[in-house]
Amino acid sequence: MHDPHASYRIDPAMPKPLRYEELVERLDALIAGERDPIANLANVAAEVYAALPDLNWVGFYLAKGGELVVGPFQGRPACTRIALGRGVCGAAAVTGATQVVADVAAFPGHIACDARSRSELVVPIVVAGAVVGVFDLDSPLLARFDHDDRVGLEAVVAAIVPAIDWERATRP
Ligand code: SME
Numbered sequence: 001m002h003d004p005h006a007s008y009r010i011d012p013a014m015p016k017p018l019r020y021e022e023l024v025e026r027l028d029a030l031i032a033g034e035r036d037p038i039a040n041l042a043n044v045a046a047e048v049y050a051a052l053p054d055l056n057w058v059g060f061y062l063a064k065g066g067e068l069v070v071g072p073f074q075g076r077p078a079c080t081r082i083a084l085g086r087g088v089c090g091a092a093a094v095t096g097a098t099q100v101v102a103d104v105a106a107f108p109g110h111i112a113c114d115a116r117s118r119s120e121l122v123v124p125i126v127v128a129g130a131v132v133g134v135f136d137l138d139s140p141l142l143a144r145f146d147h148d149d150r151v152g153l154e155a156v157v158a159a160i161v162p163a164i165d166w167e168r169a170t171r172p
Contacts, residue, residue, distance in 0.1 A: 020152030020153075020156070021155075023047070023048070023051050023152070023156065024155055024156055024159045027044055027048075028163075030043050030044070032163070034163075036165075037165050037168050037169035038072060038169075040160070040164055041071055041072040041160075041164065041169065044156070045059045045060065045074050048137070052149075054139050054140065055075075055137055055139050055144075056076070056116050056117060057073065057075030057076065057113070058073060058074050058075065058137050059071060059072055059075065059078070059136060060125075060134070060136070061089050061134050061136060062169055063084075063133050064171070066084065067081050067083050068081065068082040068083075068084065068089055068090065068093055069081055069172075071133065071169070075138070076113075077113075078114070079113045082111060087107075087111035088101050088104070088136070089111075089122050090109075091122075092122040092134045093124055093131045093133075093134055094131075095124070096126055097124065098123045098124065098150055098154060099121070099122045100121050100145050100149075100150055101119060101121070102142060102143040103118065103142055104117055104118060104119060104120050104138075107120075113138075114138065118140055118141055118142045118144070119141060119142055119145060120137065120138050120139070120145075121137045121150065121153060122135070123135045123153050123154055123156075125157055132170050133169070135156070135157050137153065
């Protein structure tokens with residue numbers, strides 16, 4: 001069976017949750033002391049894309065003027081704007097709940113920015129009760145994301161929330 005963590009480069013011998021703990025530590029170190037939101041979000045997207053196997057897109061959509069606008073990411077060019085409620089990203093933004101989609105072809109309204117994407121995980125970014133954006137990961141493999149990925153990537157978002165100037169990041 002495919003082990004999505006098999007080639008995780010931090011330390012394949014460590015138990016899965018510890019590997020995400022280490023990723024969070026790396027991200028903390030990467031963005032500590034920097035207040036520029038584009039710089040920080042770009043480095044977070046790059047670090048996560050490099051750290052996790054079997055991804056074809058990792059990045060941020062930021063809530064600006066009532067819609068989601070693409071922010072720093074790694075991968076092929078993506079849809080620039082997504083209406084709230086549309087696609088997997090829009091569903092995460094409207095519900096405020098993480099979306100784990102094993103087969104994007106079966107998700108009503110999925111937006112195919114990259115035809116290679118087969119599964120997707122989207123974590124909403126909630127600050128003081130408001131959704132300021134989403135963190136979106138796409139994989140060319142079906143069912144790439146399991147419960148550990150969900151918990152780990154929610155921890156990644158929780159760790160970066162205090163380090164980002166969201167007012168500045170979401171200015172239209
Ligand atoms: N598939 C997403 C759109 C964003 S991209 O894949 C980068 C969605 O349905 O929300």
